Amino acid sequence: MLDSKPGSEEPSVTETEAREECPECGSLRHLHDYRRAEVVCSDCGLVIEDRIADQGPDWRGLDSDERLAREHTGPPTTYTIHDKGLSAMIDPRDYDAGGSPLKPQTKAQMSRLRKWDRRARISGSVERNLSWALSELDRVAGQLQLPRNVREAASLLYRKTVENGLTRGRSMESSTASALYISCRQFGIPRTLEEMADVTKYNKKELGKSYRVMARDMGIHLPPVNAMDYVPRFTSLLGLPGRVGTKAGAILREVIDEGMGSGRGPAGIAAAAIYTACVLEDAKRTQKEISEITGVTEVTVRNRYKDIAEYLNLDVDG
DNA sequence: AAGACGAAAGTGGTTGA
DNA sequence: TCAACAACTTTCGTCTT
Numbered sequence: 001m002l003d004s005k006p007g008s009e010e011p012s013v014t015e016t017e018a019r020e021e022c023p024e025c026g027s028l029r030h031l032h033d034y035r036r037a038e039v040v041c042s043d044c045g046l047v048i049e050d051r052i053a054d055q056g057p058d059w060r061g062l063d064s065d066e067r068l069a070r071e072h073t074g075p076p077t078t079y080t081i082h083d084k085g086l087s088a089m090i091d092p093r094d095y096d097a098g099g100s101p102l103k104p105q106t107k108a109q110m111s112r113l114r115k116w117d118r119r120a121r122i123s124g125s126v127e128r129n130l131s132w133a134l135s136e137l138d139r140v141a142g143q144l145q146l147p148r149n150v151r152e153a154a155s156l157l158y159r160k161t162v163e164n165g166l167t168r169g170r171s172m173e174s175s176t177a178s179a180l181y182i183s184c185r186q187f188g189i190p191r192t193l194e195e196m197a198d199v200t201k202y203n204k205k206e207l208g209k210s211y212r213v214m215a216r217d218m219g220i221h222l223p224p225v226n227a228m229d230y231v232p233r234f235t236s237l238l239g240l241p242g243r244v245g246t247k248a249g250a251i252l253r254e255v256i257d258e259g260m261g262s263g264r265g266p267a268g269i270a271a272a273a274i275y276t277a278c279v280l281e282d283a284k285r286t287q288k289e290i291s292e293i294t295g296v297t298e299v300t301v302r303n304r305y306k307d308i309a310e311y312l313n314l315d316v317d318g
Numbered sequence: 319a320a321g322a323c324g325a326a327a328g329t330g331g332t333t334g335a
Numbered sequence: 336t337c338a339a340c341a342a343c344t345t346t347c348g349t350c351t352t
Binding site: 205208286287288298299302303306 | 320321322323324330331
């Protein structure tokens, strides 16, 4: 019930004939990738539109609880109409409906009313931004299959960031993504920046910069990512049996104890440990498959694998 | 033909003057 | 602030199965 199986394969990509041609190559064949919420040109791969999931009832891949929770939250349309026609204007002039001046007492009252009206409006807009941000946060969290507690933590972090005025000059998307990324790290279920980048409109670099700034500003010290934390998810995404995961964990522990972790990217080491475990356990996955899932290149998988194999051969058992 | 391996050049981030 | 540096990626060619 925690993580839905990655193996459940609904057709998440459909090809359609588009009305507009691709600005890059002019092709009319577009792929709708609902899992990644993108429209991609079939011929040149250009991402024509992202976040299509906002436009329809296409939330998917989540359990019924989440679907329920999400049913009416949503895209900016609700937020744009939120204030419309609901808040009345208070006439700024001190005359009554008939045009006569107000009594001093009434005048003072009206002035107080205006003051509170103004305050309500401002806090209303803060609320609206917040509610938009939180639904964006939920969307990304949903696509990354993150558990509730991480979302809660991320929401809280985001609120605090806003309260401290640290979101000024930054987009809400980058801030919510940063809050999520940081929370994931804190909960020991890290997502790679690649994965974050896949479901937001920012790339690895931008997200990296943005989350660093937020962590620094909020005085959060993030311990380095533990390579071990990647193993369960990667093995499960690769559809590997449990024993391979255990093996990979054992290899990792051994290799990291030996100081191989320093300076190297944790995801790369995790990927290589999994690859090694695959070889040893005879549950072969190609380097390519592993690199695709883990977001590190084949070359890095190879290099780390070489390191690990070297070390393991020096040791007695393998 | 596909996968594994490695060399070479390029990129972004960190470090030390 | 800038240059040097290590890690990683990209690209491409060769070897192996």
